[in-house]
Amino acid sequence: MERSSMKDLIASFQKIPIVKSGDYNYFVHPLSDGIPAISPSLLAGASECMMELFPDRDEFDLMVTAEAMGIPLAAALSTLISKPFSIARKRSYCLPGEITVGQETGYSSSKLHLNLPGSGGRSVIVDDVLSTGGTLRALVKGIRRSGWCVDRAFFLFNKMEKVPKNELEEEVELRITSLLDIEFVGDVFIARRSGNDLRIGP
Numbered sequence: 001m002e003r004s005s006m007k008d009l010i011a012s013f014q015k016i017p018i019v020k021s022g023d024y025n026y027f028v029h030p031l032s033d034g035i036p037a038i039s040p041s042l043l044a045g046a047s048e049c050m051m052e053l054f055p056d057r058d059e060f061d062l063m064v065t066a067e068a069m070g071i072p073l074a075a076a077l078s079t080l081i082s083k084p085f086s087i088a089r090k091r092s093y094c095l096p097g098e099i100t101v102g103q104e105t106g107y108s109s110s111k112l113h114l115n116l117p118g119s120g121g122r123s124v125i126v127d128d129v130l131s132t133g134g135t136l137r138a139l140v141k142g143i144r145r146s147g148w149c150v151d152r153a154f155f156l157f158n159k160m161e162k163v164p165k166n167e168l169e170e171e172v173e174l175r176i177t178s179l180l181d182i183e184f185v186g187d188v189f190i191a192r193r194s195g196n197d198l199r200i201g202p
Helices: 004-011 039-050 070-082 134-145 164-172
Strands: 016-019 024-027 062-068 085-088 098-105 109-114 122-130 149-158 174-184 189-192 196-200
Touching: 004 039, 004 174, 016 134, 024 174, 039 070, 039 174, 062 070, 070 085, 070 122, 085 134, 098 134, 098 164, 109 134, 122 164, 134 149, 134 164, 164 174, 174 196
Parallel strands: 062 085, 062 122, 122 149, 149 174
Antiparallel strands: 016 024, 098 109, 174 189, 189 196
């Protein structure tokens, strides 16, 4: 039986706005954009569902996310599993050891700056949406250049369109896990979870 928090998360996709940027379809959701507001119950439920996907907490030392919308999710998970998280920022602080990498997404080009703690360890990536893989590529490169190991990445939503997820996994050499797979079919969303197709939308 689908747990209530998962049902609430799926239901939250109903009637959300779609913004087009060229050929790129961008959905506007509270947990990926903060619009119109992030409900505490929705964030808590999504975090609890995400936590079930995680490896044993002894298997990693740090979560890494990207500014900006990975931050609420990482913060909620950090509280649940008692693990620290670091944020790859869009602004450089010019601190010793800072690593800067290029980021290419479906709608912008920018740089990410990482200031990870200590001299290395085991890390996992946490973020809101996997779409083109641009942010993931940048994070993996920056984390490894910082001396940290990373072999797992966790996303709330997977809406990859141009590159199959398994090809991206081989490219960046890590395992990608997502909570919900989202696909646009006309103006209707298809959400796939654990092999189950659920039709949602207007």
